[in-house]
Amino acid sequence: MLAAASSCHSVLPTMRRMMSAPGVWPVSQASRAALRKSRTFATISEDAFRIPIIDFSKYRDAATAAEKERTAEEVVRGFTDVGFVYLSNHGIPQETVQQAFQKSAEFFKLPIEKKSELAWRDPRANRGFVQVGRERVTQSADADEIKQLREKAPDYKESMEIGRDWDTTYKNYWPREEDAPGFRRAMLGFFQTCHELHVSVMRAIALGLRLDEAFFDDKINEQYHNLRLLSYPPIKTQLLHGEGQARAGAHSDYGTLTLLFQDSVGGLEVQNPHTGQFQPATPIPGTIVINAGDLLARWSNDVLRSTLHRVVAPPAKAISDTEGITPARQSIAFFCNPNQGAEISCLPTCLTGNGQAKYPPVTTEEYIVGRLKATYV
Structure with a gap:
């Protein structure tokens, strides 16, 4: 902390x-x-604000309970001090990640007419294609304020949102197989792979917080998650010079954890809460960046930190004496959430010294849908 x-x-x-x-x-x-x-x-001191690299094989393949517990405490320490960790040896094969990036790139190369047929429509569903400028991520919950921010400084990115495919109420929007061969199969497999890693990391967090290791299992088993494919197109630097402009504005995430898979371009920055300055979260090959979200912070009474972060443009390539163009960037975020109806109330080991909880109970759906309603047009 x-x-x-x-x-x-x-x-x-x-x-x-x-x-x-x-x-x-x-x-x-x-x-x-x-x-x-x-x-x-x-x-911890200001100059010690660093995202730790954690070898998760020491948890997954632990030979003793003590070894598993040490790594679990290291995971919790990362989320306590910084809110972010790099996870190495996480168990997801690099070939699986590369395939997900390849299929994502193929999808975003489709004509805008085909992608727009799959347009995002409903914050309760949170599924579909989001074109450049439609989303404005921010910490504000005021719809009018977000509308003004979106008009002045929209996020220069497009995304495709995918949820659990067996949901009886809300369906995913899939491109036709002939338009994006193998896309649906690859993304459903990747969704399941990411969920399984989420379960493992939540078990480590439970152990590190002195709860039963399986404490969260029946609270996250419905897979109420969101797989977000992200494409940041090349853009002229003049378009990024406006007040408040960024490729994705400063924000925290909504759920328990976010698993972020980055390409080599970079641009993710994390805010140091001591100084207010943003520091790069440089891509490290073979690792996944994982951060705690708002609901995990509420669950833990802010023992675990939901840290502000943003995406900025990497260095541009000059195309004239007065203009440059940024490179394209890809990333994939897997937003992990508790079950839809799970009540998020203070964990028994995270009460303050006087036994108080900082937040009233809230359900996952209430919190996330409320945030999404204000974020999109």
């Missing part, structure tokens, strides 16, 4: 000794008891 979560100071020396260990918290019974009693997390 970047700020202490309790007024109790009696265990601070213990916490400082814990924080001196490189990369993990000790797992002694005394340390656990101290944390459970006080809910105190030591601070």
Whole structure:
């Protein structure tokens, strides 16, 4: 945590000794008891704000319970301090990721007429194609304010939103097979693969928060997730010079976790809450960037951090003395959510020192649909 979560100071020396260990918290019974009693997390300095790289094979393939617990605590520490981690050795084959990127690129190369047939229509469904300028991500929840932001500085990106395919109420919008061969099959497989990683990371978080490892299993099993394919077209730099303009504005995500697969172009930046400055989350081959979302922050009473982030344009290539053009960028985000009707209320191990929860209970659907209604035209 970047700020202490309790007024109790009696265990601070213990916490400082814990924080001196490189990369993990000790797992002694005394340390656990101290944390459970006080809910105190030591601070980190401004210049120590770095996204940690976590080798998740040490959790997946742990030979002992202690080894698994150490990695789980490392995962929680990353979300506590920064809100973001790089996950290496995560178990998703690189060939699977490459295929998803290839099929995504093929989809966005379709004529706009064919993509527009699949247009996003309903925040409750949150499915379909979103053309450049239709979305304006922001922290605001005011529809009029977002409308003004969208008109002045729309997000320069297009996306394709895919949900669970067996939903009896809301259906995915798929391109015809002859237009995008293999697209549907590849994306459904990738959706399932990402869900399985989500379950594993949530089990690690549960263990790191001193809950039963399977605590979240029956709260995320409905796969109420959103697979978002993203394409950032090349754009002249003059179009990015307007006030508040970015390829995707500063925002936090809505759900539990976001799994972000980046290409090599870059552009993702994460805000340092100490300074307000945005720092690059440079692509690291073989890793997935994972960040905590708003509902996980609420669930954990802000013990886990939902950090602001944005996408900015990478360096442009000059095309004249006064103009440049940015390269195209691709990314794939898998927005992990709790079950549609799950009640998000403070976890028992995350209450403050006086036993208080910072937020009233809310269901997943109430929170996410409310945010989506204000975000899109």
